[in-house]
Amino acid sequence: MKRMITMSMVLLISLVSLTFAGDADRDQLFKQGVSAYVGEDYQHAIALFSQLEKTKKVSWELYYNLGNSYYRNGELGNAIRYWEKAKIIAPSHSDIDHNLLIAEKYIIDKVVLPDMFPLFKWYKQMQRQLSLSLNIQIIGALLLILILTLGYIRQAGRRKSKNYKATYITVLSVFLVIITLFSLITIDTAQRRKNEKYAIILENSVEILSEPTKDAIVLFILHEGSKVKVNKNIEDLWSNISYFDDKVGWIHRSAIGEIEE
Amino acid sequence: MVKIRGKIGLISIILLFSVMLWGQRVTCTVSKSSFSMQEQVQITFTFEDIKNSPRSVDLKLHNAFSVIGGPYSSTNYSWVNGKSTSTNKVSYDIIAKKSGKILVPAYEFKIKNQVYNTDPIALMVSKSAKIDALDPSIDIPTMFMETVLNKNRVYQGETFSLYYFLYTAENVVNYTTAPLNTLDGFIVDKFDLSNSPKSSKKVINGKEYLIAGIASLTLTPTQSGEFILAQKPFRISVKRSGQARTVFDDPFFGTNTKDINIVAPSDTITVLPLPASAGSAFTGAIGEFTMKVALDSTVIYENQATALKVELTGSGNLEHFTFPQQAFPEGFEVFEPKVKNNYKLKDKDYSGLRSWEYVLIASKPGTFHFDDIAFTYFSPEEEKYITLRSPVKDLRVISHNELEGDYKTALTPDEVRVLSKDIRFIQMGEGKIYDVSYDPVKDHKNWMIYYIAILFILFFIALEIIWKIRMNNMKQIRYKNALKTALTRFHKINDEQEPKHILLEIETAFIDYLHDKQLKDDVHADIPDIKKTIETYKYSPGMLSHVQLNQLKDQALGLIEDIEKV
Numbered sequence: 001m002k003r004m005i006t007m008s009m010v011l012l013i014s015l016v017s018l019t020f021a022g023d024a025d026r027d028q029l030f031k032q033g034v035s036a037y038v039g040e041d042y043q044h045a046i047a048l049f050s051q052l053e054k055t056k057k058v059s060w061e062l063y064y065n066l067g068n069s070y071y072r073n074g075e076l077g078n079a080i081r082y083w084e085k086a087k088i089i090a091p092s093h094s095d096i097d098h099n100l101l102i103a104e105k106y107i108i109d110k111v112v113l114p115d116m117f118p119l120f121k122w123y124k125q126m127q128r129q130l131s132l133s134l135n136i137q138i139i140g141a142l143l144l145i146l147i148l149t150l151g152y153i154r155q156a157g158r159r160k161s162k163n164y165k166a167t168y169i170t171v172l173s174v175f176l177v178i179i180t181l182f183s184l185i186t187i188d189t190a191q192r193r194k195n196e197k198y199a200i201i202l203e204n205s206v207e208i209l210s211e212p213t214k215d216a217i218v219l220f221i222l223h224e225g226s227k228v229k230v231n232k233n234i235e236d237l238w239s240n241i242s243y244f245d246d247k248v249g250w251i252h253r254s255a256i257g258e259i260e261e
Numbered sequence: 262m263v264k265i266r267g268k269i270g271l272i273s274i275i276l277l278f279s280v281m282l283w284g285q286r287v288t289c290t291v292s293k294s295s296f297s298m299q300e301q302v303q304i305t306f307t308f309e310d311i312k313n314s315p316r317s318v319d320l321k322l323h324n325a326f327s328v329i330g331g332p333y334s335s336t337n338y339s340w341v342n343g344k345s346t347s348t349n350k351v352s353y354d355i356i357a358k359k360s361g362k363i364l365v366p367a368y369e370f371k372i373k374n375q376v377y378n379t380d381p382i383a384l385m386v387s388k389s390a391k392i393d394a395l396d397p398s399i400d401i402p403t404m405f406m407e408t409v410l411n412k413n414r415v416y417q418g419e420t421f422s423l424y425y426f427l428y429t430a431e432n433v434v435n436y437t438t439a440p441l442n443t444l445d446g447f448i449v450d451k452f453d454l455s456n457s458p459k460s461s462k463k464v465i466n467g468k469e470y471l472i473a474g475i476a477s478l479t480l481t482p483t484q485s486g487e488f489i490l491a492q493k494p495f496r497i498s499v500k501r502s503g504q505a506r507t508v509f510d511d512p513f514f515g516t517n518t519k520d521i522n523i524v525a526p527s528d529t530i531t532v533l534p535l536p537a538s539a540g541s542a543f544t545g546a547i548g549e550f551t552m553k554v555a556l557d558s559t560v561i562y563e564n565q566a567t568a569l570k571v572e573l574t575g576s577g578n579l580e581h582f583t584f585p586q587q588a589f590p591e592g593f594e595v596f597e598p599k600v601k602n603n604y605k606l607k608d609k610d611y612s613g614l615r616s617w618e619y620v621l622i623a624s625k626p627g628t629f630h631f632d633d634i635a636f637t638y639f640s641p642e643e644e645k646y647i648t649l650r651s652p653v654k655d656l657r658v659i660s661h662n663e664l665e666g667d668y669k670t671a672l673t674p675d676e677v678r679v680l681s682k683d684i685r686f687i688q689m690g691e692g693k694i695y696d697v698s699y700d701p702v703k704d705h706k707n708w709m710i711y712y713i714a715i716l717f718i719l720f721f722i723a724l725e726i727i728w729k730i731r732m733n734n735m736k737q738i739r740y741k742n743a744l745k746t747a748l749t750r751f752h753k754i755n756d757e758q759e760p761k762h763i764l765l766e767i768e769t770a771f772i773d774y775l776h777d778k779q780l781k782d783d784v785h786a787d788i789p790d791i792k793k794t795i796e797t798y799k800y801s802p803g804m805l806s807h808v809q810l811n812q813l814k815d816q817a818l819g820l821i822e823d824i825e826k827v
Contacts, residue, residue: 132702
């Protein structure tokens with residue numbers, strides 16, 4: 001029995017040490033990446049941060065730093081791609097928004113869209129600023145508040161032998177409207193995340209073709225940094241993309257970097 | 262003889278007509294012969310014993326007076342010694358437009374071929390005196406208005422304001438006036454009837470007045486010259502104590518609300534013409550301004566857009582001018598400027614910011630030089646034109662060949678700094694770490710709050726069930742103890758108690774018993790009888806005897822016994 005306890009203890013300590021050792025290594029690597037960036041060795045910084053990315057454990061800070069390193073290294077497409085990745089995890093972080101805004105100035109392909117209907121604009125903004133996790137949590141919190149409020153009203157009514165039916169219905173209606181609104185945003189965001197894939201053009205200038213063959217007709221040209229929607233992929237060779245919904249064509253997969261892989 | 266008779270008859274008829282005409286006359290009166298321009302007076306025409314007298318009069322006073330109310334008409338009939346007389350009055354509320362001696366002319370009325378004349382009336386109208394300088398001997402009204410201009414002399418295009426102050430010694434509950442949307446020679450920027458005006462107190466000639474700025478008018482003149490800003494009528498509702506006169510007045514508190522028409526006096530503004538030689542950079546701006554000019558970026562690529570932003574900050578007629586036409590170097594496609602307004606109409610004029618953003622798209626490479634941005638405004642304080650000038654940095658447009666050949670060098674940190682803004686610094690450490698395949702929908706932590714919510718739902722359901730069980734138990738307990746409780750109550754009753762009290766005890770014991778046992782009236786034929794007896798006794802508590810009550814008690818107890826047997 002004693003041996004078993006000792007063995008278990010050793011195993012547990014080893015596991016904990018391994019975990020912390022892993023964390024320490026990661027931390028070390030991240031700091032090395034930061035040092036390389038500060039020392040203006042951007043290629044080395046990219047290599048170090050990419051090494052962390054390969055562990056399949058990521059953070060918005062890692063993506064953000066990769067974006068900055070690519071930007072300083074003159075790779076606008078990759079910079080935008082990684083900032084977009086960071087934005088999925090931390091949608092409302094101002095540093096990411098700021099950098100994306102700066103990067104937009106360098107994008108050659110510019111499309112001026114007409115002003116959206118204010119409500120639709122607000123909806124899009126909400127969708128962009130709130131992460132899926134936060135949305136789920138907000139709805140949960142609203143539900144919890146609703147249940148506690150209704151419970152309190154019921155108990156108070158019973159204690160005072162009064163009927164708070166009107167208050168009950170008002171609270172219920174107001175909360176249901178807000179919860180429905182947030183639920184719509186959440187469901188829409190989740191659906192879009194699931195069904196819509198986006199990518200960034202990584203090459204300086206790339207031709208978008210009518211068919212997935214080299215000899216196809218050139219439909220239009222896109223430049224580095226432009227964001228496209230990936231409709232479908234043919235193995236690792238070709239991707240069918242659309243640019244602002246109305247322009248659709250084929251591009252070589254190596255010319256784009258998908259935001260969500 | 263016949264002739265004499267005929268003469269007598271003719272004389273009699275003439276005399277009769279003379280008597281009939283003796284009392285017929287028309288008079289014109291004014292309620293006050295000496296008053297100020299702020300006071301409302303009444304002009305009345307009285308038609309005595311004249312049939313078919315008019316219900317309105319053409320006043321012909323438009324040059325000297327404004328009619329603000331009327332015609333009000335009233336008729337009085339009286340019988341003296343069997344003879345009837347009638348008086349018809351037609352009145353108007355008027356207010357003087359000018360000061361000095363004003364003559365109300367003689368009026369002529371032609372009614373049924375008969376001509377009636379009134380006498381002319383001389384009136385003395387004093388000017389709207391400055392409130393502080395009122396002669397103490399003058400009896401000033403309990404309510405009047407004052408018009409105050411924030412500037413007495415403005416330049417054409419210079420925004421100014423007119424304030425309407427109400428002086429009142431009465432309890433004002435409401436006020437209204439017609440909104441003013443247009444005025445010849447002016448742009449009406451705003452007419453504001455204040456909902457909650459600031460007020461102060463002032464004693465004038467021993468009378469305490471509450472002073473409130475109830476309305477204001479902001480104007481921008483479009484022509485030069487002397488302008489009279491006309492009188493403005495207001496309707497003021499005041500609450501006065503005294504006997505209520507109509508059913509609509511407050512009959513319980515002895516107060517009534519009365520509407521009073523009052524006029525704010527006119528005032529004169531001098532609008533000066535703007536001096537000549539304004540220059541091409543003047544587009545009508547009057548006030549005090551500062552200018553800021555910024556080019557979005559000084560290095561751009563061919564076909565890329567940049568923006569030139571001009572920002573004007575200050576106060577004046579911000580609403581009424583646009584930015585002067587600008588000339589840009591060749592090689593740019595220039596769009597209509599995007600105008601942003603962030604100014605407000607404050608006390609006297611507009612103040613805040615206006616900006617014009619010109620979007621420029623470079624169509625060819627090179628280095629471009631811009632002319633200085635110039636803007637001229639007229640300063641009323643300094644009484645001269647002032648021109649603001651701001652240089653614009655040269656703009657370098659890089660060609661696409663340069664872009665493709667040496668792209669990396671074009672985006673070095675130094676180059677980025679040239680573009681005036683740089684990216685933000687990297688993050689020094691990591692926060693929360695996620696798996697690449699992380700899906701927020703599948704993360705239980707995100708759903709934790711829902712589990713808590715479900716727990717609370719269960720908790721409240723449990724509370725509901727417990728409450729219902731407890732209520733059922735209460736019913737059962739009361740059912741079991743019904744007889745015991747009723748008997749205890751009945752035993753407590755004794756003859757020393759007052760009949761009223763005994764009746765109440767019997768009623769409580771009996772009714773509670775039925776309730777606890779959950780019995781309805783149709784269970785036993787005697788239940789309605791006893792209830793009826795109790796109700797009957799309640800209406801004559803003073804006539805109740807102990808004997809009657811004891812009988813009732815026994816009857817109730819007997820019934821309970823019967824029920825218990827069943």
